[in-house]
Amino acid sequence: xxxxxxxxxxxxxxxxxxxxxxxxxxxxxxxxxxxxxxxxxxxxxxxxxxxxxxxxxxxxxxxxxxxxxxxxxxxxxxxxxxxxxxxxxxxxxxxxxxxxxxxxxxxxxxxxxxxxxxxxxxxxxxxxxxxxxxxxxxxxxxxxxxxxxxxxxxxxxxxxxxxxxxxxxxxxxxxxxxxxxxxxxxxxxxxxxxxxxxxxxxxxxxxxxxxxxxxxxxxxxxxxxxxxxxxxxxxxxxxxxxxxxxxxxxxxxxxxxxxxxxxxxxxxxxxxxxxxxxxxxxxxxxxxxxxxxxxxxxxxxxxxxxxxxxxxxxxxxxxxxxxxxxxxxxxxxxxxxxxxxxxxxxxxxxxxxxxxxxxxxxxxxxxxxxxxxxxxxxxxxxxxxxxxxxxxxxxxxxxxxxxxxxxxxxxxxxxxxxxxxxxxxx
Numbered sequence: 084x085x086x087x088x089x090x091x092x093x094x095x096x097x098x099x100x101x102x103x104x105x106x107x108x109x110x111x112x113x114x115x116x117x118x119x120x121x122x123x124x125x126x127x128x129x130x131x132x133x134x135x136x137x138x139x140x141x142x143x144x145x146x147x148x149x150x151x152x153x154x155x156x157x158x159x160x161x162x163x164x165x166x167x168x169x170x171x172x173x174x175x176x177x178x179x180x181x182x183x184x185x186x187x188x189x190x191x192x193x194x195x196x197x198x199x200x201x202x203x204x205x206x207x208x209x210x211x212x213x214x215x216x217x218x219x220x221x222x223x224x225x226x227x228x229x230x231x232x233x234x235x236x237x238x239x240x241x242x243x244x245x246x247x248x249x250x251x252x253x254x255x256x257x258x259x260x261x262x263x264x265x266x267x268x269x270x271x272x273x274x275x276x277x278x279x280x281x282x283x284x285x286x287x288x289x290x291x292x293x294x295x296x297x298x299x300x301x302x303x304x305x306x307x308x309x310x311x312x313x314x315x316x317x318x319x320x321x322x323x324x325x326x327x328x329x330x331x332x333x334x335x336x337x338x339x340x341x342x343x344x345x346x347x348x349x350x351x352x353x354x355x356x357x358x359x360x361x362x363x364x365x366x367x368x369x370x371x372x373x374x375x376x377x378x379x380x381x382x383x384x385x386x387x388x389x390x391x392x393x394x395x396x397x398x399x400x401x402x403x404x405x406x407x408x409x410x411x412x413x414x415x416x417x418x419x420x421x422x423x424x425x426x427x428x429x430x431x432x433x434x435x436x437x438x439x440x441x442x443x444x445x446x447x448x449x450x451x452x453x454x455x456x457x458x459x460x461x462x463x464x465x466x467x468x469x470x471x472x473x474x475x476x477x478x479x480x481x482x483x484x485x486x487x488x489x490x491x492x493x494x495x496x497x498x499x500x501x502x503x504x505x506x507x508x509x
Contacts, residue, residue, distance in 0.1 A: 087252060088172050089140070089157040090196070091181035092189025096209040096239035097157040098140050100181065104245045105142025105155065139171055144246075146253070153249060158193075168196065169323040177256045178204040179248055181239065185214050187225060194226065201473070203259045205233045207248045267471035273412040273436035275470025277445075278353030280328065281305075284318055287360045312337035314363065324350035324445070331359070333454070340426045343452035350445040352436075354470040355461065362457045377421040377431060377451055385432075385458035389414060392466035405462075412436035412465060421451050434461060 089097045102109045140157030156171050172178070178197050182190040190206070197204040208222055217225075219234040228234065233251050238244045267276075288296050288307060297306040307316040313334045322328035328349035333342050347356065382403070389405040390396060394413075397404050401419040406412070413435055420429040430448040437444030449458065 085151055085153045085253070085256075086175045087153055087155055087249065088175045088178040088202075089155055089181065090168075090178050090193040091158075092183065092186055092193070095181040095183045095186070095189065096211075097181055100179070100209075100239040100245050100248075101140040101142040101155050101157045103240060103242055104144050104249065106145060107143050110139075110141035139167065144249070146250070153253070155249075165192070169325070172196075172200070172202070173321075173323075175202060177252045178202055179252055180204055180206045182206055182208050182222065182226075183211060183214070184208060184217055184222070185211065187222075190226060194228070203252070203256050205235060205248065205252045205255060207235045207237045207239075209239045210236060267473055269469055270472045271407075271412070271465075272352055272354035272358075272468030272470045273407070273465050274472060275352035275354050276472045277324075277350050277356075280318070280349070280351075280353075280356060281320060283353065283356055283360060284316075287364070291364050309363075316363070322349040324348065325443075329356070331363070333452075341428075342426060343450050343454070344428050345447065345449040345453050345457075347447050348443075348445045351447065352445065352470055354468050355434075355445075355447070355464055358460055358464040358468065359457070362460045377416070377455075381455035382416055385455045386414060386416075386462050387459065388463035388466040394466065407465075411438075413440060414462060414465070415440060423451050425452070427451055432458060434465065436465075 089100055091097055098109075098111060102111070139159070140155070142155040142157075144153050144155065145151075146153060156175070158168055158171050159165075178193070180190055180193045180197065194204070194206070206222070206226065206228065208217070208219070210216070219236060223232070223234045226234075233255060235248055235251060237248050284305065284307065288294055293310045294307050295310065297308060303320055305318045305320065307318070308314070313336065315332050315334070317330040317332075319328050325348055327346045329347040329351070331345045331347075334340070335342050345359075347359070386405055394405040394407055397406070401417055403416040403418060405414045415433040415435075417429075417431050417433075420427070420431040423429045423431075428450050431451045432447075432449035432453060433440060434447040434449075435443035435445065440446075447461065
């Protein structure tokens, strides 16, 4: 059983392809386009389109030659529905990115998404009636694709043509699995891979008998509680990369209100998470003075390693920031939130890495009374720690540059009667 995602821009033919090859009646979540969406739904080149997918498409096909079933999940194409992609793509073995040469730039988001996640994918150019015809090499060059990404010409309305696209993707997946995978590279701790978060939690509980593990009835969440019941950890096992996967909380007594709160997103690097667990084991979490918010002394203690390592220190009103020399990680302190009342959950500390603090690859958020020694250990790990990361494909600037005229010898016009998919698999 394999899961394949059909992605691409708005109106590119994803629903059509799923419906064409599915051996069961496909699940379609199309709704009519309305006047309310005319400012956000760009219909350039697809003026006849009257409906749009608002959740997902689902279909199934059996590949007898591979003795397996393929489940097809079509993504919504409009930007306002992109928040669903992480869930739809979870567990997928590969993806088909459908492209329309009339709106080629609409393919960039899907291509970048799968490149970033190192998900094998093929690009299939859906030949719409009346659209200019281009060779697969021209499309590949315009999209600046690496040679390892197959590009095919297809007609999403034709069963044989759409099936060839899926077979090409499965073959690519098989080649990717058997090819030699480059070894991991050494990187700063904040840029390391997340690793196995559940494995780190299990190892922590095995090594520290003063912590007990509790499982919720749904098995989606694990709770770990210190024997004095003033420290509690919640782990959400299937949380998406950018959502909260860990919550750590401290209490004055087992029955008091929560004193402090710290959360981590699902993509938090393994070395950073390990540092937090080590800090919990060493007793740092018990060192918060009752009733004492963050002070100049505790802020200095928490960020000393960053200052000593040459991280850029700036003050912008209520925000005090430390940024790595490369600008790809940082710590932010909110002086306003730090003055919040006792037991406040307002984010006072933000530790992050990625393109920016607004769009982090991962983040840790902590409330005003979070123990300074714990934050100091995390800051030291950001400044001096190292980890490993699987090599990633270099990012490419994408600019569609298809000529205004078709090639001298254009491919045959594709239509419902087409029986073959033209392709380039370099």
